[in-house]
Amino acid sequence: QSALTQPPSASGSPGQSVTISCTGTSSDVGGYSYVSWYQQHPGKAPKVMIYEVSKRPSGVPDRFSGSKSGNTASLTVSGLQAEDEGDYYCSSYAGSNNLVFGGGTKLTVL
Amino acid sequence: EVQLVESGGGLVQPGGSLRLSCAASGFTFSNYWMSWVRQAPGKGLEWVARIKQDGSQKYYVDSVKGRFTISRDNAKNSLYLQMNSLRAEDTAVYYCAKGGYLWFDPWGQGTLVTVSS
Numbered sequence: 001q002s003a004l005t006q007p008p009s010a011s012g013s014p015g016q017s018v019t020i021s022c023t024g025t026s027s028d029v030g031g032y033s034y035v036s037w038y039q040q041h042p043g044k045a046p047k048v049m050i051y052e053v054s055k056r057p058s059g060v061p062d063r064f065s066g067s068k069s070g071n072t073a074s075l076t077v078s079g080l081q082a083e084d085e086g087d088y089y090c091s092s093y094a095g096s097n098n099l100v101f102g103g104g105t106k107l108t109v110l
Numbered sequence: 111e112v113q114l115v116e117s118g119g120g121l122v123q124p125g126g127s128l129r130l131s132c133a134a135s136g137f138t139f140s141n142y143w144m145s146w147v148r149q150a151p152g153k154g155l156e157w158v159a160r161i162k163q164d165g166s167q168k169y170y171v172d173s174v175k176g177r178f179t180i181s182r183d184n185a186k187n188s189l190y191l192q193m194n195s196l197r198a199e200d201t202a203v204y205y206c207a208k209g210g211y212l213w214f215d216p217w218g219q220g221t222l223v224t225v226s227s
Contacts, residue, residue: 001170003154007162012163014199028217034212034213038155038214044219045183045205045216045217045218045219046205046214046217047216047217048213048215048216048217049212051213051215052212054211057215061177089154089155091155091213093211093212097160097167097169097210097211099157099211099212100157101154101155101156101157102154103154104154104155109142
């Protein structure tokens with residue numbers, strides 16, 4: 001499977017909202033409601049922020065939200081804070097017990 | 111608290127072998143699919159292998175098939191990755207993660223594998 005497509009970078013000022021896209025195909029993002037998003041700070045392990053397109057694990061601020069339209073999923077971070085800076089990866093179930101990741105987006109809080 | 115702690119990484123020559131371990135605690139290990147995910151230096155995430163709760167099903171990314179073997183010991187709450195015929199392109203931080211093919215939560219802190227002569 002090919003990797004999902006994410007923009008390499010995104011940015012916003014504190015308090016603003018930013019949206020990161022994740023584009024796949026009808027065989028992955030478009031075909032299943034199993035898109036997840038991970039946040040990774042430098043030198044740290046990834047942490048799940050969103051699963052099943054729009055569900056937030058316990059402890060994840062409600063400033064993080066997820067959605068999907070067709071073959072594109074999106075992660076929106078509202079009310080940007082300095083600690084939101086980091087790398088974000090999307091992933092999607094791709095059928096036949098397969099999972100594919102996006103290439104990652106570096107989020108900068110200006 | 112759910113915790114995953116990897117060990118076993120290090121420097122190995124091309125063609126060599128390493129065995130990674132992951133010690134799990136804070137959850138019923140035998141109830142969950144478990145996976146290994148790797149991240150090459152400065153690169154993105156790549157799923158490597160997953161194993162079913164009872165070890166009866168195992169899946170691998172094409173690039174490691176025939177060289178890597180995932181296994182688990184539910185009595186010891188441990189996950190393993192035996193890596194043989196290592197190549198330079200296998201150099202990465204290897205993460206142990208709870209989950210199979212839908213999402214991973216949590217992840218361990220990772221262990222670095224460097225394949226170099």
